[in-house]
Amino acid sequence: MKVGITTTVPVEVLYAAGVTPVDLNNIFVLGNSTKYMNYSEIEGFPRNLCACIKGIYGVAMLEDIDYIVGVTEGDCSNTKSLIEVWRSKGKKVILFGFPQKKQYQSMIEEINHLMDHFNVRLEAVDDMKRELYPIRQRVKYLDELTWKTNQATGFENHLWQVSCSDFNGDPKVFLNELEEAIQDIEGRKPFPSNEIRLGYIGVPPNISDLYHLVEENGGRIVFNEVQRAFTMAKETIDTNIFNMYLNFTYPYDLQGRLTEIKEEINNRRLDGIIHYTQSFCHRGIEDIIIKKSLKVPVLTIEGDYPEKGDARTKLRLESFIDMLKDLKE
Amino acid sequence: MKQLGIDIGSRAVKIACFKDDILIKTEIISTMKFYRDFSKMIDGEIHINLSQLGLSDYDNIISTGYGRNNLQIAGALIINELKAHVYGALCQTGEEDFTLLDIGGQDFKIIKVEKGIITDMLLNDKCAASSGRYLENMSNILEIPLDDLMKHYENPVNLNSTCAVFGESELIGEIAQGTPLSQLAAGINYALFKRIQPQLQKLRGRLLILAGGVAENEAIIHFLQQEDKHVIIPKYPQLNGAIGCCYLGFLKKGMKNNE
Numbered sequence: 001m002k003v004g005i006t007t008t009v010p011v012e013v014l015y016a017a018g019v020t021p022v023d024l025n026n027i028f029v030l031g032n033s034t035k036y037m038n039y040s041e042i043e044g045f046p047r048n049l050c051a052c053i054k055g056i057y058g059v060a061m062l063e064d065i066d067y068i069v070g071v072t073e074g075d076c077s078n079t080k081s082l083i084e085v086w087r088s089k090g091k092k093v094i095l096f097g098f099p100q101k102k103q104y105q106s107m108i109e110e111i112n113h114l115m116d117h118f119n120v121r122l123e124a125v126d127d128m129k130r131e132l133y134p135i136r137q138r139v140k141y142l143d144e145l146t147w148k149t150n151q152a153t154g155f156e157n158h159l160w161q162v163s164c165s166d167f168n169g170d171p172k173v174f175l176n177e178l179e180e181a182i183q184d185i186e187g188r189k190p191f192p193s194n195e196i197r198l199g200y201i202g203v204p205p206n207i208s209d210l211y212h213l214v215e216e217n218g219g220r221i222v223f224n225e226v227q228r229a230f231t232m233a234k235e236t237i238d239t240n241i242f243n244m245y246l247n248f249t250y251p252y253d254l255q256g257r258l259t260e261i262k263e264e265i266n267n268r269r270l271d272g273i274i275h276y277t278q279s280f281c282h283r284g285i286e287d288i289i290i291k292k293s294l295k296v297p298v299l300t301i302e303g304d305y306p307e308k309g310d311a312r313t314k315l316r317l318e319s320f321i322d323m324l325k326d327l328k329e
Numbered sequence: 330m331k332q333l334g335i336d337i338g339s340r341a342v343k344i345a346c347f348k349d350d351i352l353i354k355t356e357i358i359s360t361m362k363f364y365r366d367f368s369k370m371i372d373g374e375i376h377i378n379l380s381q382l383g384l385s386d387y388d389n390i391i392s393t394g395y396g397r398n399n400l401q402i403a404g405a406l407i408i409n410e411l412k413a414h415v416y417g418a419l420c421q422t423g424e425e426d427f428t429l430l431d432i433g434g435q436d437f438k439i440i441k442v443e444k445g446i447i448t449d450m451l452l453n454d455k456c457a458a459s460s461g462r463y464l465e466n467m468s469n470i471l472e473i474p475l476d477d478l479m480k481h482y483e484n485p486v487n488l489n490s491t492c493a494v495f496g497e498s499e500l501i502g503e504i505a506q507g508t509p510l511s512q513l514a515a516g517i518n519y520a521l522f523k524r525i526q527p528q529l530q531k532l533r534g535r536l537l538i539l540a541g542g543v544a545e546n547e548a549i550i551h552f553l554q555q556e557d558k559h560v561i562i563p564k565y566p567q568l569n570g571a572i573g574c575c576y577l578g579f580l581k582k583g584m585k586n587n588e
Contacts, residue, residue, distance in 0.1 A: 291443065296444075297445070298444075299446075299448050300448065318409075320448060323412060323415070323445075323446045323447055324446065326412075326577060326581070327445075
C-alpha cells in the first residue's frame, strides 16, 4: 500500500506498518509537473496559489496513492483546505500535526494517532527508528563531503537530504544507491578553495537548475537548511521518536531555525545566503526577519512552477556572487 | 597609487582618476569624440590613447559600461556595469542599504542593494524612452537647451504616450494649442518620471540614491522627493560608474575595507 505524505512526517511509523511512504512533493517536482498543475487548475484550484499545493493534489489524484497523511500544523495552512478537497473526492486522509506549542504530551498524542491508525506498536516504531539511524548518518556523511571536504555538489547535497522524507519508498535500495554516490564523490578533486560558499534556506526549490547556476558562477551551496533538517541526523540513536520530531526545526518557529542557520554560517564559513520562497507562500513574510537577523548578505529568490531559472534570476545570482567574490578577495 | 576608472556610456565617456583615495581628475567626453579622437583600431581591438587625455602614469585601470566589450586597454580589468554603479554609490554615500536609480543616456537601471551587495535589479529593455535620450529629443523640439528643460516641474502638461516618438507628436499638438513653454517642459520631465516610477515601486526601499546624467535634472528630483522618498544625490552623479571602478580597484588592493 502506498501512503502519500504532504511533507516530512514520522516515517518510522509508516515503515513499521509495512506501507510505502511517498513524498508527494518529490514526485511533483521530479515528475511531469505540468500535468499535475494543469489537472489541479482545471479542477478549480486558483491561479494565485502556491504551485506545490496544486502539484501534490494532482500527484495524489493521478498516481497510484491509496492513503494520504496530511500535515495540518507546522507546514502550510493551505494543506487544510487541500485535505477537504481530497476527502470530497473520496481520498482517505489521516491527519498529523506538529504541535505548535512543542508540548511533549501533544506529540505523544499525534504519533499515537498515527500508530493506532496503522495498527503498529511503539516497540516496532523504535526498532524502525534504529534501523533508519545508520542511513541517516550516512546522509550526514554526504553532507560533510559537501562542506568539510568540498567534494559533493550543492545539488547532490540537496537531493540526498531531501529524499530522507520518504527514503524513496525503500530504505535498503536508498542506502545502496547512497553508498554508490558516496564512493563516486570520495574519488573527486575538491572544489577550488576560493569558491563562494553559500547557504540555502527555505523550502526546497522549484527552480531546477538553481544549484547548477550557482556553480556556473563560481559559487557552491554547501548548506541546505530545510533539507538537512529532513535528515534528523543530528539526533543520537537513543533519542526517542517523540523528541526526534519535536527537535525537527522546519515545522516550528522561525527563531529555532535561525539559531541553527547562524551556527552553520559559522561552522561552514558561509559568504552569503540564498533565501528561497514560493510565490504566494506565507513564508515569504519571514524574509523581513531573516534579512534583519543574519549578518551575511541574503539574496531572496522567488520561484513558482517547477522550471529553469529565468534571465533575471540568472543576472541576480551572477551579480550577487560576483560582488561576494570582490569581498572575499 | 593612481587608479583610473572609465565608464563608457552610450552618450558620454566618464573618466575618474584617484591618487590614493583623493579624486584628482575627472573627464566627461562625448562617446563619439572619445572613439573618434582618442581611440584607434589595432587588430580588431580598440586601443585608447590615454596620454593624449593627460592620463598617463596610472598604476591600474578598471573599465565598465556600454562599450566595455569593445574596449581593450593593456592591463585593464573590465567589470560588470551594475556592479560599477553600486560601488560608486557605496563609495560616494557610505550607505549600504539602498535602491540605486541610474538614469543614463540610453537606459535606466534600478538596483537594490542590501548589506552592500546587489540583491535585485530591473533594467529597461531596448527602448530608450525612459532615458536621457528622451529629454534630449524633446528639448530639440522645444528648441531650448537641455539645462533649461530640466528646471521645470510646475503644472506639467499631460503627455500620455509611452512611446517617445508618439510623445513628440503629442508635444507638437500642445505647442500648437499655445501651452506655455514652462508647462511643456514640466510635462516632458513628468512623463519620464511616470515611466520609471512603477518600476521603482517594485524595488523601493527606505533610501533612494539617484545617479547618472539625469540626476542633475531638478524636476526629476522634485518628483521623486514628492513620492515621500529619502533621496540622496552623490556629489558626482554622472561619474558614479567611473568612481565605482576606482573603488573596486582600491578594494582589490586591500586599501578599502569595504567601508
